[in-house]
Amino acid sequence: MNIRLRNSWWSFGFRSAILLYFFLLVILPIFGIYVQSFSLGWSAFGDSITDPLAWKAVLLTVRIAVITALINVVLGTIIGWVLVRYKFPGRRLLNSLVDLPFALPTAVGGLMILLLLGPNSWAGQTAAKFGLEIVFHEPAIVIAMLFVTFPFVIRGVQPLLEEMEASEEEAAYTMGASRSRTFFQVILPTMLPGIISGGMLAFSRALAEFGAVVLVAGNIPGRTLVASVYIFGQIESDETQAAAAVSVLLLTLSFLILWGINIVQGRRKRT
Amino acid sequence: MRRLWIGLTYAVFLLLIVIPLFKIASGALQDGVGGLVEALTRPEAIHALMMTGIIVVIVTVINTVFGVMLSIYLVRAPWLHPRIKGLLNSIVDLPYAVSPVIGGLMIVLLVGPDTVIGAMLEGAGVKIVYALPGMVIATLFVTFPLMVREVMPVLQEIGSQQEEAATMLGSYSWYTFWKVTWPSIRWGVIYGVVLTVARTLGEFGAVLVVSGNIMNLTQTATTLVYQDVENFNVLAASGVALVLAAFSVGLLLLMEWAKKRREVH
């Protein structure tokens, strides 16, 4: 009896410790930032996010994140398709390389873009000849975000294509459907949940991206200053309440997207 | 048509991944191997790499232990109401949606020197923000979902019958865990560890905010790269970045291997 009593105390302690850790590490900080952003009242919160630099940064971020997500949707769908459906030399290698942007530190990613397209590089100088400026301008931000979010759509589409049985496609052919009709009415709808959730993940990651962007964006307030860098700047200048306010805006947006992804994936599981 | 798509795929990979990777290497070796060695043997570089190493070890250990235990509770625990389990389960993903900078800010707001808790701890001689503990906490926050998301599906897939069978044969929870559960989730955990290490190694935004990026004190490899770039010392930055990139590629290979093993078992 004694042993069992001691056991139950142990397991009680253990459970509490794990749940407490979860609470302190994840729930409390998120809760805290929402509290902090309203700590000086609604009007201070309003002032913080209506600061022109703040909302310009948020708008810029959202705009570029949308562009990034759209490019990702197109490229990711094609690449996911190619990697699953075609057998060609180097396929396995490419398939492993897909994850590299996840494995690579984002700051390294930013530096790579800087080295490759910067004002001293061959590509940068060529572009400059045509009057195109990449680094420290919007295109660089798009490229940086594209690099970090590259795997999402591909990894979303691949399992769906692999699961899909050839018989579905064959059934469409036997009913006289053309190749393009089969693609748009049979294959694409199968891939769609992966494309949508992959695109949403890419969008939310792009919204949050900091490391790669801060190195290449130039961070000119009002022009190339994205939200996460703006928040960083506010923290550096000890304006934590303003930083928290913009953070809350960004967080809420991200949480909504996460919720949307859950719904898309939940629907997929049910059917 | 087929050729076109494959060609396009190769082109994207080449432009987006392969060429940049080579560029880092060539950038670091711009002044030959000597330049690379010089960049890496700077005291701040050695210290930064060491800091990163320490954080990787601490974070990986804590995240693995707590991640595995939490996964087990979220999948199995009969003492948690299913609705609470569902709620906790969706909260697990939240750090994915939080920008690292915001993650860092949260910790500064909670235990920074201007807060009640922070001041109290500082009074007791414990410094969290602008010191190692804060950097560890920030990285733990960012890496939190990685282990849970790897282990939970494996636990769900193997089901609880083998564990119940062990129970019926007289085995108590620890013995059951090590002899029955662990061999089944092992490869999932290893995959989670690799992901955690990769993410910790590369963590930048959260650490930058929490650490204050103080050279030779709280500077990590990634924040050193940032500082070098800001100081227009691209060569030195490339050197450290090359080391990080090499580790990442190594981890990627490990990831592929773990994935394959996981599929076999």
Next chain:
Amino acid sequence: MHIEVKGLSKSFGDFQAVQDVSFGIQKGHLIGLLGPSGGGKTSILRMLAGLETPSSGDIIFHGQRVNDLPPQERGIGFVFQNYALFKHMTVFENVAFGLKVKKLPKDGIKERVQSLIELTGLKGFEHRYPAQLSGGQRQRVAFARALAPEPQLLLLDEPFAAIDAKIRSELRTWLKEMIERVGITSIFVTHDQEEAIEVADEIMIISKGRLEQKGTPWDIYKNPQTQFVAEFIGESTTVANISSLTGFEEAAAWSGTKGLIRPEYIEIGKPGEITLASAAMRGLVRHIHFRGSEWMVELEIGDIRLITYRSLEKEVLKPGDPVDILIHRAYLFNDSNSWIMENKLKVDPMPVII
């Protein structure tokens, strides 16, 4: 082990899985828990094992209440539906697991495992992994593993569900023999009545969380005590206006009474073939189906449809043929009662009256 269960109930949220179930089991008996899927059989088994906590009621082993005893200390062997073999362990390690937990000496473990492996006919497979075994072999391993720590009670959850129909009956006989040889009290869950009738000494019929009837297979077949049991065991057709059938006119005395007739209660023959002609009535053959070893005949009497079987040795009937139909007995039931009624005209044939 002598087992007693009193007022056992289990609810999951609003769902009542088991409701007020009580029974006793004698030492050494082999009991079948039979009932439709989702009826609470497995929940009862899991509560006996301690894997599930009862919402109320007592479980008593050897006169001692064990509700609060953890499963590890109940001394029960459990064979899971899909066997739940440890897939990263060999057959030997699987069987040895329970002995290692008990910290038995190595030699002792080896000896006991070897003898069990021989008993279950798994010799030569000791070093295989579960994935390399057939369904039947896996079941034997699960059985050997459950028996290794010398439990006093063996629980088996749908032990044959995952096995090919072909070898299922072979394994049934094997399992029954094995349990008899070991002499252990055993309870198994099944939704297959044939399996329960063939294997069990005693059957408990469970439906919607309630114990409908407990008894030997023959008892339950012969004297079903509830409508559910009557319908569940064996084949049958339910007839609403039973009093319109010859010999069952008295049933009209209880309004709302229906009758349940099994194929084997019915005797048919060409007109004039049946000796007790006065107890029989005229009907038509609607359909005949070849069933391998006999004919299944669908009959029509007015608007009543019945089913019976006919030997292949007898003259083949054709659809539309008139036949004499003698119904020996029917199982009658209404909202409050149920009983068996023999064909009155057969018991008390008319010729005597004339």
